[in-house]
Amino acid sequence: MKLLIIGGSGFLGRAVVVEALARGHEVTTFNRGRSGADVPGAEVVRGDREVRADLDRLIAGRSWDAVVDTSGYVPRVVGESARALSGHAGTYAFVSSVSAIDGFPGNPATEDTPGWPCAPDAGPDDGGYGVLKAGCERAVQQGFEGNALIVRPGLILGPHENVARLPWWLSRIARGGQVLAPGDPDTPMQLVDARDVAIFTLDQAERGTSDTFLVTGPAGNTTYGEWLGLCKEVTGSDAEFVWMDSxxxxxQGAGTFVELPLWGGPPSAEIDNFWSVPTARARAAGLRTRPVAEIVRDTWAWLREIPEEQRVYGVKTQHGMAPEKEAAILAAWAARSA
Structure with a gap:
């Protein structure tokens, strides 16, 4: 097949390109060249999707069997891409998010739950991440004349992760010593590798599927304690986890999700369904996911080749707790427990 990947040099987009090339597809990537190195073997077209002249240059005299859009966050921008590529591709695969689902995670997610109210021409200031992703979905469905494939992933980890949730924990645990461990170690999680999301997305694009899928690992495929334990195991660390009540x-002012990656804070109805996303439709369509132990092992194998001082803990948002704050909270917990 001939594939166009919008993005393709960061995290999930990179995984899509690598998998597509491994399948023997002819791959073109379209990006600004700012998120990472290009994958060897792909044709690279530099351009900004927000600039119409760049889109026109991309599509001039070209067509593809499918487009995979891994870098759409603003409905107005995604809609422009979808309309421009109509007639130049048979399928438009848009990578959205489970966060696009109306009411999630306070309300359960289902395969057919509509997205948050958001217009397909909304701008960057018209809502938060999940709301805008919902608008992007509508922009594709309404603007692209062909098959519209919507993939709503859950929590994505794996090698080349540029959100830096798992990389931060691996780096912190590798340094050893007492490590602040948040909440209940038996808290179930639901994690998926970017490579498995890429495989599933390409499988559906090859079939010309027009549908919406929730794509993540099985509910409870690890717990918070098991996950951090795997980080300790692969790094060979002497870390001592100090589990603290949420x-x-x-x-103590500990921040959820960003400051302590993947910790959601005290139990709350607002996050009840975060780790219980159903994937029956995707699994029936062929979704297969690797063990969490493999995700952690492969991410460390990639990360350990990057010097500690060069690691970036998040492209847009700095993830992880400052050492001084962690030490202060550890001291306060010790005093409380004395």
Whole structure:
């Protein structure tokens, strides 16, 4: 097949390009060249999707069997791409997010739950991440004349992760010593590797599927304690986990998800369904996901080749807790427990 990947040099987009090339597809990537190195073997077209002249230059005299859009965040921008590529591709695969689902994670996600209210021509200031992703979905469905494939992934990890959730934890645990471990170690999680999302997306694009899928790992495929334990195991660290009550951490001003990656804070109805996303439709369509132990092992194998001082813990948002703050909270917990 001939494939166009919008993005293709960062995290998930890179995984899509690598998998597509491994399948023998002819791959073109379209990006600004700012997120990472290009994957060897792909044709690279430099351009900004927000510039119409760049889109026109991309599509001039070209066509593809499918487009995979891994870098769409603003409905107005995604809609422009979808309309421009109509007639130049048979399928438009848009990578959205489970966060696009109306009411999630306070309300359960289902395969057919509509997205948050958001217009397909909304701008960057018209909502948060999930709301805008919902608008992007509508922009593709309404603007592209062909098959519209919507992939709503859950929490994505794996090698080349540029959100830096798992890379931060691996780096922190590798340094050893007492490590602040948030909440209940038995908290179930639901993680998926970017490579498995890429495989599933390409499988559906090759079939010309027009549907919406929730794509993540099985519910409870690890727990928070098992996950951090795997990080300790692969790094060979002497880390000592100090598990702290979530309410205490909230009182200490510990930040959820970003400051302590993948910790959602004290139990709350607002996040009840975060780790229980159903994937029956995707699994029936062929989704297969690798063990969490493999995700952690392969991510460390990639990360350990990058000097500590050169690691970036998040492209847009700095992830992880500052050492000084962690030390202060550890001291407060020790004093409380004395």
């Amino acid at each position: 309410r205490f951490l909230a009182e």
